[in-house]
Amino acid sequence: KQEVTQIPAALSVPEGENLVLNCSFTDSAIYNLQWFRQDPGKGLTSLLLIQSSQREQTSGRLNASLDKSSGRSTLYIAASQPGDSATYLCAVTIQGGSEKLVFGKGTKLTVNP
Amino acid sequence: KAGVTQTPRYLIKTRGQQVTLSCSPISGHRSVSWYQQTPGQGLQFLFEYFSETQRNKGNFPGRFSGRQFSNSRSEMNVSTLELGDSALYLCASSLWFRGQGSTDTQYFGPGTRLTVL
Numbered sequence: 560k561q562e563v564t565q566i567p568a569a570l571s572v573p574e575g576e577n578l579v580l581n582c583s584f585t586d587s588a589i590y591n592l593q594w595f596r597q598d599p600g601k602g603l604t605s606l607l608l609i610q611s612s613q614r615e616q617t618s619g620r621l622n623a624s625l626d627k628s629s630g631r632s633t634l635y636i637a638a639s640q641p642g643d644s645a646t647y648l649c650a651v652t653i654q655g656g657s658e659k660l661v662f663g664k665g666t667k668l669t670v671n672p
Numbered sequence: 673k674a675g676v677t678q679t680p681r682y683l684i685k686t687r688g689q690q691v692t693l694s695c696s697p698i699s700g701h702r703s704v705s706w707y708q709q710t711p712g713q714g715l716q717f718l719f720e721y722f723s724e725t726q727r728n729k730g731n732f733p734g735r736f737s738g739r740q741f742s743n744s745r746s747e748m749n750v751s752t753l754e755l756g757d758s759a760l761y762l763c764a765s766s767l768w769f770r771g772q773g774s775t776d777t778q779y780f781g782p783g784t785r786l787t788v789l
Contacts, residue, residue: 595780602676602762602780648715659728660705660778662715 561586561653565663572639573671580634580666582649587627590652594623594634597646597665606647607634639670674699676765676781684787690751693784697744697765703727704746705778706738709760718761721746722769750786758788 562585572578582592591610595603607616607623609632615624622635632649646667650660677696685691697704705728706718717730721740738748744765750757764778 600782602782603764604780605777608777650715659717659720659730660707660715661717662707664714 561589561651561661563649563651563661563663565647565649565666567666568664569667569669571669571671574639574641576639576670577635577637578639578668580636580647580649580668582632582634582663584630584632584651584661586653587630588654589627590654592623592625592632592649592651593660594621594632595648595650597648603648636668639668641670641672644668644670676763676779678761678763678781678784680784681782682785682787684789685753686789687753687755689753690749691753691786693748693750693761693763693786695746695748695763695765695781697746697763698779701765701767701779702744703766703769703776704740704744705764705766706746706748707762707764708732709762709783710758715762718748720769727769753788755788758786760785 564583566581593608594606597603609616609625620637625632646665648662648665650662679694703722705720707715709715719738720728724740735751740746760783762780762783764780766776766778768776
C-alpha cells in the first residue's frame with residue numbers, strides 16, 4: 560500500500576528565507592507527483608506536477624524535484640513571502656487498476672514578516 | 673471561467689441521518705473526483721466519475737456513494753452518518769478521465785464542511 564509522508568509537519572521561517580519541503584513515498588510505481596497548496600477554508604491549488612520520467616519542474620519561485628528510485632520529492636521555495644503561508648501537500652498518482660491520488664498529510668508553512 | 677463550486681459549504685447533521693453533497697465542475701470538464709479530508713487521516717480518495725460512470729473507487733464503505741449527471745455535475749451521498757464522517761469533503765474536476773499517465777490537472781472546489789453530532 561502506497562504511503563506518502565511529509566516532514567516536517569509544520570515549519571516557521573522569517574520572510575526572505577529559502578526553504579525546502581520534503582515528501583517521501585513508499586512505492587516507486589507512480590505516474591506522477593503533484594504539489595498542492597491549501598489555504599484555510601479553501602480547496603487545493605495545484606502548484607506543480609512532475610511526471611515519473613521527469614526530474615524537476617519549475618514555476619516562478621517554486622522548484623520541485625523528483626527522485627523516483629529513492630521515493631523522494633522536494634519543493635523548494637525561494638525568497639519566501641508571508642503570502643506563501645499555507646499548508647503544502649504532495650500527492651502521487653499510483654499505477655495499477657485504480658488511478659487515484661494518494662496524499663501526504665501536509666506541511667503547514669508560516670512565513671513571518 | 674467559473675471554478676469548481678460545491679454546495680452547501682457547511683452542513684450539520686446527526687448520527688443516523690443521510691446527507692447529499694453537490695459539486696459543479698468547471699465548464700467543459702467531464703471528470704469529477706471526491707475526497708475526504710480529516711485531521712487524522714488527511715486527504716483520502718473516495719471515487720471518480722467520468723461520463724456518468726464511476727471509474728475509480730477508494731477504500732470507503734458502501735455508505736458512501738455518488739453519481740454524475742449528463743451535465744457532469746456530481747453528487748455524493750453518505751447514508752447512516754457516523755461521528756467519524758465529520759470531515760471536509762472536496763471535489764475536483766478535470767477535463768478528462770485520470771487514466772494512465774494522465775497529465776491532467778485537477779481543480780479543487782472549496783469543500784463542504786460536514787459536522788456529525
